[in-house]
Amino acid sequence: MLTIATQVEVLARFGRALADPIRCQLLLALREAPAHPSDLADKLEISRTRLSNHLACLRDCGLVVAVPVGRRTRYELADPRLAHALDDLRTAVVAVETDRACPDADAQDCC
Helix, strand or coil: CHHHHCCCHHHHHHHHHHHCCHHHHHHHHHHCCCCCCCCHHHHHHCCCHHHHHHHHHHHHHCCEEEECCCCCEEECCCCHHHHHHHHHHHHHHHHHHHCCCCHHHHCCCCC
């Protein structure tokens, strides 16, 4: 049964998905175009087992969907608006990185 997540749950799920660099790479790859797992594994240069675990996480977070295509499965972003959200987040991260909140960020390993 599908349920609607609250705003806080949506942000928490998105944060969990973005917490891993491989999942970030997957989201960015799927932002470009839907893809089959074997193609994604080759593109990211990771094993299919490892890819499968990350895709399962992204499915559980509600960010990607598996679409049956014959005997294969293709993955795509669950909502086309996620592509815009990823672009906005990438821009925001660049802005934050160049304008650090504290002058001792490098020494303190923060911000």
